[in-house]
Amino acid sequence: MSKLTFAGTPWVLPFRRSALCLALWACFASVANAQEPAAGATAAPAAAEGDADVDAALDELLGSDFDSPAQDAAPAASATSDEPAAPQQAAQPAPANAVAQDPAKDSFEELDTIPVLAREPQVPQPLAEQPHRAQIEEIVVTATKREQSVREIPVTINVLSGDKLAAQGARELQDFVDQVPGLQMQDVAVTSARKVVIRGIAPDNTTNQTVGTVLGDVPLGDPIGNATVIDPDTFDLKTVEVLKGPQGTLFGASSLAGIIRYVPNGPTLGAWEGKAFVEWTSIKDGGSTPTFGGAINMPVGETLAFRLAGISDHRPGVIDIDNPRRQEKDADDARKWAGRAMLRWEPSDELSINAWYMAQERRADEAFFVTNFEADYTRYDSPESSPTRRYFDLTTLDVRYRFDWATLVSLTALQNKENEFDSDTSYALVAPAGELGIAVGRSKRIADATGFMQELRLVSEGDGPWTWQAGAFFSSFEADIYSDIYVPRTRLPGLNLLPEVLRNAIFTERGLSLGNSHLSPLDAEETALFGEVTRALGPVDVTVGGRLYQTQVSGTSRTAGLLPFISNRRSETIEDLDVEGKGFSPKFSLAWQATDDVRVYGTVSRGFQYGGVNAIAIPSPTSTAPKTYESSELWTYEAGIRTNWLDGSLHADLTAFYQQWSNAQVSQIAPPAEAYVDNVGEVEVAGLEMAIQYLTPIEGLSLDLNGSYLESKTAVVFEDSEGNDIPEGTTMPNAPRIQAAAGINYSRVFGASWATNTGLQYSYADKAWGNIEHTGKLDARNLLNFNFSVTRSDLAFAPSLSLIVNNLTDQRKIVSATRTEDPNFIENTPVGYTRPRTLILRIGAEFK
Incomplete structure (x- = not known):
């Protein structure tokens, strides 16, 4: 096996076929691409012009008993899967952190569908009959300020997708806090600040918060006190990521016990x-x-x-109010x-x-x-x-x-609360x-x-x-609290x-x-x-x-x-x-x-x-x-x-x-x-x-x-x-x-x-x-x-x-x-x- 990494995502590609199989594969791919061209394919024009020549060459080389790729295409398309994947993945599963790909887009995945030439022609089994298991989709996050698979990061991260939160009607933190074990929240009287807790490290009524709130890479929490705990609405979010444990190396003083x-x-x-x-x-x-x-x-x-x-x-x-001076429903x-x-x-x-510019206001009586x-x-x-x-x-x-060797990032943020x-x-x-x-x-x-x-x-x-x-990091915070x-x-x-x-x-x-x-x-x-x-x-x-x-x-x-x-x-x-x-x-x-x-x-x-x-x-x-x-x-x-x-x-x-x-x-x-x-x-x-x-x-x-x-x-x-x-x-x-x-x-x-x-x-x-x-x-x-x-x-x-x-x-x-x-x-x-x-x-x- 040879391992190739592209944009932080590992892809495992098999390289075990002879040059002859590779040439045959190119011919087969050209036939398939003539029916449904793949993005970036270079063999498609040749296939469109020379299907008859390709069929004749295949008949001469493999014999008339060999089924054409066009006959195999329909069973392959009907294989049951949550994501399109090449048929050979069932016989040789890729590591779990590999993302299943569309066979039309990854030409190397089709190599295993071609039989090695032998003295007697071999007829491949229909692709739809080969076993297949759907794989869990890889989740790539930037929680460490660089793209990385969540399963490769050596800390505990719970990831909630924006689509999942929308499907559950979760608009605020209180709507999804119970879905993350180890995360707690206490929010009672307006005179007491909200307390967000990760792994039992809890703030007290007037102390600094122990859990940070981060939008993208920008900390939103107050560095001192707890006057305002930001609770962004979840609409049109990609993810909400709960990082457990100190994140002080990358996020500083706002992340004692973790961050949301x-x-x-x-x-x-x-x-x-x-x-x-x-x-x-x-x-x-x-x-x-x-x-x-x-x-x-x-x-x-x-x-x-x-x-x-x-x-x-x-x-x-x-909450209903029943008082001699005030009567109110759903106050x-x-x-x-x-x-x-x-x-x-x-x-x-x-x-x-x-x-970016974003703003949010919440009012209640x-x-x-x-x-x-x-x-x-x-x-x-x-x-x-x-x-x-x-x-x-x-x-x-x-x-x-982006240089050839590194990316220089400048992040500037101004917030008002x-x-x-x-x-x-x-x-x-x-x-x-x-x-x-x-x-x-x-x-x-x-x-x-x-x-x-x-x-x-x-x-x-x-x-x-x-x-x-x-x-290097610098932050300045100024407050007026009465x-x-x-x-x-x-x-x-x-x-x-x-x-x-x-x-x-x-x-x-x-x-x-x-x-x-x-x-x-x-x-x-x-x-x-x-x-x-x-x-x-x-x-x-x-x-x-x-x-x-x-x-x-x-x-x-x-x-x-x-x-x-x-x-x-x-x-x-x-x-x-x-x-x-x-x-x-x-x-x-x-x-x-x-x-x-x-x-x-x-x-x-x-x-x-x-x-x-x-x-x-x-x-x-x-x-x-x-x-x-x-x-x-x-x-x-x-x-x-x-x-x-x-x-x-x-x-x-x-x-x-x-x-x-x-x-x-x-x-x-x-x-x-x-x-x-x-x-x-x-x-x-x-x-x-x-x-x-x-x-x-x-x-x-x-x-x-x-x-x-x-x-x-x-x-x-x-x-x-x-x-x-x-x-x-x-x-x-x-x-x-x-x-x-x-x-x-x-x-x-x-x-x-x-x-x-x-x-x-x-x-x-x-x-x-x-x-x-x-x-x-x-x-x-x-x-x-x-x-x-x-x-x-x-x-x-x-x-x-x-x-x-x-x-x-x-x-x-x-x-x-x-x-x-x-x-x-x-x-x-x-x-x-x-x-x-x-x-x-x-x-x-x-x-x-």
Whole structure:
């Protein structure tokens, strides 16, 4: 065998025939190409002119008993397969990472169909009778900032295709988070930031995020704090990739425990494409709303193309408000719009320019939570609404120049984020007052941020024994964050009689401020040099990489309000804060291709977070809270085996990992309400993950199974802000011990044109805790989703109709909470449940 690699994709081609067979093959190919020319074939014209001469030559050479290629062509075309493949692949299967090809396009694949000349002519068997197994399609990703088969990358990556997400009606992260074992999310009250968790490494309420969000190669997460967690809409995406474990070498401080990477469909040169859909969503015991979306690809000549995509999403609500002051049905319905404009220009073979602009906004009047433990989707303690607005936009310029030996990449990005909420917190202050219709408290937060990044890197070309990339990175982040806890409608005209210093200290334009803080400006910078190099030593690939980085965070904090005034006797407290961090994050991996069907790997990597500054809205009179907190680091040791079975129709993978999280960032609250971030303790995580993908012998039927087992626990004793000891061996929050996801999918064509697809997805998550103190219990849950679609691709615009049912059994389980014990008389606690059964009817169309 000789192995040829083209554009990062391995193709195995047999070279075992004599020159005479090769000449015969050329004649046969010319006959076949005369009937159906292949792109790029050079023998087709000769075949069109000299069929009679070719037939005569074959009769003289092989005898009249030999069947002509034209007779064999029909059986070959009728062979059953998910992808066109040459017939000899059944007798000699290629390695699982090879992509099945069209025989008309790969001339070498037809060599095995020609018999070797012997003393007596041999009559080949009809090709349709030869055994054939469909192979699992190879998935090529750019998660490592270069094109590579996902099964060759020595880390765990779960890939969800955009088509699969569309078929399941998954628009946001909460719609598909359960499909990825080891990935968790907690999203409750608007006053608490979303927590995204990978492998039990969870952020706390006000700490830096531990999981990064990346669009293409651009990190979108806040380097400090968690004011805005970007959740891009999945419409017109190519893939969503979940990379588990530290990705600090290539993505820096935003990827301590891993990243969720969104890859949009880019412009296509030389081809018009388009698609559109309208869907109607109805939720049990809730509302019904429409959603519209469309995308078009517009080529301009052969070197320029534009792609536009947009969506208007109205998500139905289910939370009812039943309060003496306010009656409202489905109060948590949300409206979202998102749009992308993309340009691709390739003026020469060497130069490629890609420019993107995208923006998204989401608005809602209520958050999806209640304050009861009976799965009653009704709020009784909300006299006023709690509106939220989340907006972001991103502009990127990606310029690439290809040399013979490497590609130079320049990536420039500018992003803006706006996050605003004004929440009724009566339930958290004096619950009985809220239930009587008296608004006793509100919490307002405004966070505006801008970010700039520039990356330059060189990426090696070719598939020789050495592959490498090296680059420099710079990012700058600036935020303006204002928080206020206040009593509404308490700014009366008579207050002007108070001394100005007192009036300005404890009142804002909204009313009496219990405490407010203002971080402005808040700056963060990261400068880094990074690189990776891989050396192929026979069947073993050795990869060494690292990132040398320096971070700096500075901010000016202003604190005012009634409680700070009582504590400090000052109208305003101003502090200039600064924290620096620097270090080196290495990566090392070994990957051994033991056989064509078995690959074994091991990886050691390190991730890191930014440090930060504390802006304390309500400090205690005897505050000992630190003014800043330090960076934390995560070491991960991972080993795995990836195997292919049954001629590449079955993939079975197993991964084991161990993680050490040092200097973890934890949110603390000291009496009366002093909230801050501190570094405490150490966490150890150990686990197993498995994945099975199987294309069954039944044409069109496929199975997927993923699972994880996780132990995420504290490794030392530490004391929380209230003086309670958190013992060694305490399970970390949002870390269910067992998670599993399974899917069965069946595709079939009826008649000549009716293409159907039916899917059933199941997910399970074990019980877990919502906080480190173990006062909030999260339920074990079993969720079942169903989808069915039918398409007429033979008609104009290929119309399709889909029916999707999520949470088919209407399970109502607690998925997020910080306290599930009975609340005291003064306050209630927010609890998040699974969304009730949701039905989606979708009509789509597309053209290519």
